[in-house]
Amino acid sequence: MTTPAAPEAPLARLSLNTATTKAWTLEEALDGAVRGGLGAVGLWRDRVHEVGLDKAARLVEASGLRVSSLCRGGFLTADDDAGIAAALADNRAAIVEAATLGARELVLVVGGLPASSAPGGPALPYPAGDTTGAPDADPARDVVAARARVADRIADLAPHAAEHGVRLVLEPLHPVFAADRAVISTLGQALDLAAPFPAETVGVVVDTYHVWWDPDLQRQIARAGAEGRLASYQVSDWTLPLAADALLSRGHVGDGHIDFATLTRWVAAAGYTGDVEVEIFHQGIWDTPGDQTVATLAERYTRHVLPHLG
Amino acid sequence: MTTPAAPEAPLARLSLNTATTKAWTLEEALDGAVRGGLGAVGLWRDRVHEVGLDKAARLVEASGLRVSSLCRGGFLTADDDAGIAAALADNRAAIVEAATLGARELVLVVGGLPASSAPGGPALPYPAGDTTGAPDADPARDVVAARARVADRIADLAPHAAEHGVRLVLEPLHPVFAADRAVISTLGQALDLAAPFPAETVGVVVDTYHVWWDPDLQRQIARAGAEGRLASYQVSDWTLPLAADALLSRGHVGDGHIDFATLTRWVAAAGYTGDVEVEIFHQGIWDTPGDQTVATLAERYTRHVLPHLG
Numbered sequence: 001m002t003t004p005a006a007p008e009a010p011l012a013r014l015s016l017n018t019a020t021t022k023a024w025t026l027e028e029a030l031d032g033a034v035r036g037g038l039g040a041v042g043l044w045r046d047r048v049h050e051v052g053l054d055k056a057a058r059l060v061e062a063s064g065l066r067v068s069s070l071c072r073g074g075f076l077t078a079d080d081d082a083g084i085a086a087a088l089a090d091n092r093a094a095i096v097e098a099a100t101l102g103a104r105e106l107v108l109v110v111g112g113l114p115a116s117s118a119p120g121g122p123a124l125p126y127p128a129g130d131t132t133g134a135p136d137a138d139p140a141r142d143v144v145a146a147r148a149r150v151a152d153r154i155a156d157l158a159p160h161a162a163e164h165g166v167r168l169v170l171e172p173l174h175p176v177f178a179a180d181r182a183v184i185s186t187l188g189q190a191l192d193l194a195a196p197f198p199a200e201t202v203g204v205v206v207d208t209y210h211v212w213w214d215p216d217l218q219r220q221i222a223r224a225g226a227e228g229r230l231a232s233y234q235v236s237d238w239t240l241p242l243a244a245d246a247l248l249s250r251g252h253v254g255d256g257h258i259d260f261a262t263l264t265r266w267v268a269a270a271g272y273t274g275d276v277e278v279e280i281f282h283q284g285i286w287d288t289p290g291d292q293t294v295a296t297l298a299e300r301y302t303r304h305v306l307p308h309l310g
Numbered sequence: 311m312t313t314p315a316a317p318e319a320p321l322a323r324l325s326l327n328t329a330t331t332k333a334w335t336l337e338e339a340l341d342g343a344v345r346g347g348l349g350a351v352g353l354w355r356d357r358v359h360e361v362g363l364d365k366a367a368r369l370v371e372a373s374g375l376r377v378s379s380l381c382r383g384g385f386l387t388a389d390d391d392a393g394i395a396a397a398l399a400d401n402r403a404a405i406v407e408a409a410t411l412g413a414r415e416l417v418l419v420v421g422g423l424p425a426s427s428a429p430g431g432p433a434l435p436y437p438a439g440d441t442t443g444a445p446d447a448d449p450a451r452d453v454v455a456a457r458a459r460v461a462d463r464i465a466d467l468a469p470h471a472a473e474h475g476v477r478l479v480l481e482p483l484h485p486v487f488a489a490d491r492a493v494i495s496t497l498g499q500a501l502d503l504a505a506p507f508p509a510e511t512v513g514v515v516v517d518t519y520h521v522w523w524d525p526d527l528q529r530q531i532a533r534a535g536a537e538g539r540l541a542s543y544q545v546s547d548w549t550l551p552l553a554a555d556a557l558l559s560r561g562h563v564g565d566g567h568i569d570f571a572t573l574t575r576w577v578a579a580a581g582y583t584g585d586v587e588v589e590i591f592h593q594g595i596w597d598t599p600g601d602q603t604v605a606t607l608a609e610r611y612t613r614h615v616l617p618h619l620g
Contacts (some may be wrong), residue, residue: 027378102422138571140567141568141569142565142569142572143522143523143569144528144569144572145500147525160446164556173488174485175484175485175523175524175555176484176486176552177484177521177525178484178523179548179566179567180550181552183524184527185524185525186526188525189524189525189526212453212487212488213453213488213489214485214494214495215457215495215496215498215499216496216498216499238489239490240490241555242486242552242556244554245551246552246556256489257423257450257451257489258451259448259451259452259454260451261448262452262454278496
């Protein structure tokens with residue numbers, strides 16, 4: 001069998017996120033990454049749970065690949081006791097899974113407004129009879145309070161993450177997802193939330209799809225590097241028109257509007273030396289044979305990202 | 311005939327943007343706003359051009375309504391001489407139109423990436439044969455350069471606006487539109503672009519649909535007030551799922567996820583005493599009889615906005 005990319009190999013820092021080759025099992029994704037000459041994989045928990053944690057850990061170890069991240073924990077915005085307890089239990093389990101898999105970085109998608117976190121969740125019209133004016137505090141719409149709960153949950157989870165040598169990696173999501181998936185919308189906001197905690201316990205991820213538009217991005221990437229919190233660099237492209245489900249609207253690097261040369265130089269200038277993970281949710285890519293997708297990732301990475309990694 | 315709302319009337323600060331009642335001509339929109347008891351209208355240039363500028367000005371004056379804004383100028387990101395000249399000519403014309411209509415505030419949607427400003431513009435794959443790596447400066451994707459051109463065009467237009475007593479009002483658009491409609495994505499960025507110019511010449515608009523998600527919003531609204539640049543407050547709601555065309559994905563105030571109580575209090579605390587304009591692009595609302603839409607605007611404004619205007 002082939003072996004993973006050596007440190008000096010051209011694709012040594014390229015990581016296949018299992019969400020990109022959705023049709024592949026964990027074992028198929030590991031084999032495909034090795035076959036493609038990649039150095040790492042980013043794992044989603046569903047692929048891990050399918051085979052069981054211990055077997056997944058053995059498969060990963062046998063592959064010789066690094067695990068650049070485990071996706072994902074989070075969904076921390078619940079405002080009821082049961083929801084908070086369930087979120088903490090799930091994230092504590094994710095921390096143990098990351099440690100067992102040898103994944104240093106656990107990516108957290110922190111969740112949207114409490115009553116609307118279901119993807120495509122319904123709008124929440126006020127009762128037709130209500131003419132009393134909007135309540136001063138409307139929990140279903142109070143994004144400020146939802147963000148405060150995220151800060152509280154990170155404080156709850158940080159000691160557990162530190163015990164297991166896992167870093168909680170806060171992911172700012174594109175503001176198109178602010179209502180239903182993540183109330184963290186900018187890298188600066190993620191760094192502010194991380195600030196109270198040690199850099200080895202709470203970090204941030206730069207996902208080009210989510211942050212490319214941010215006028216403050218260069219400064220915040222430099223800040224993330226200076227603070228030692230730049231935990232992951234994920235690449236995929238912003239394509240138009242949006243897919244019916246915006247979540248599935250990403251494209252291969254180079255197919256959209258993102259300036260990967262500039263963003264990659266900013267990330268490199270911030271001192272990032274880790275893996276470059278490709279995570280694309282896109283039906284057309286999911287319908288493509290995995291080896292072909294991996295070959296496209298490698299070709300686009302080599303053309304648009306690698307020359308600028310320094 | 312009825313007369314417009316007196317200053318103390320409950321709807322005196324409510325403004326109907328003509329884009330909300332798209333099926334109405336200018337005259338129908340003016341009559342409908344007066345019939346509904348509103349104090350102002352926001353005008354789109356297409357409605358004005360249909361009847362001609364001079365007649366439009368007479369109709370507006372006869373209605374007794376204030377013109378809370380003229381929409382819109384902008385699209386300033388062209389990087390070729392012909393495109394720049396065309397943008398300057400169109401915006402100079404818009405400034406004259408605003409002055410003639412008695413509109414103090416000319417809203418500018420500044421445009422997206424140069425080669426992709428067409429709504430739903432195509433993605434821009436690199437030539438399949440190109441294996442030379444992404445160019446260091448890719449004009450079609452260089453959002454930093456596009457923003458710099460917007461600053462240059464504002465400097466070109468500001469003297470003309472000042473001569474005519476019109477204010478250029480920079481509109482931050484939701485980042486979902488950063489590639490194809492506006493490279494200004496946050497209120498803070500708009501205020502930074504406005505900073506070199508007098509507050510009476512370059513201002514900003516707070517449109518709840520575009521900025522509600524911004525973690526820095528309260529601070530930037532206060533800053534806009536302190537700098538005397540808070541030129542317009544526009545309200546519509548963020549509803550999910552997104553419409554196929556994200557531009558048409560807005561809803562009536564109260565039908566979505568935005569906390570109007572809190573945002574309106576922030577705007578009032580910043581010293582804003584102007585009109586509250588309702589601008590909604592939504593096929594279902596366009597298919598509704600105009601008087602019914604105006605009645606809904608009034609009811610939602612009275613319930614969710616007015617109580618918090620102070």
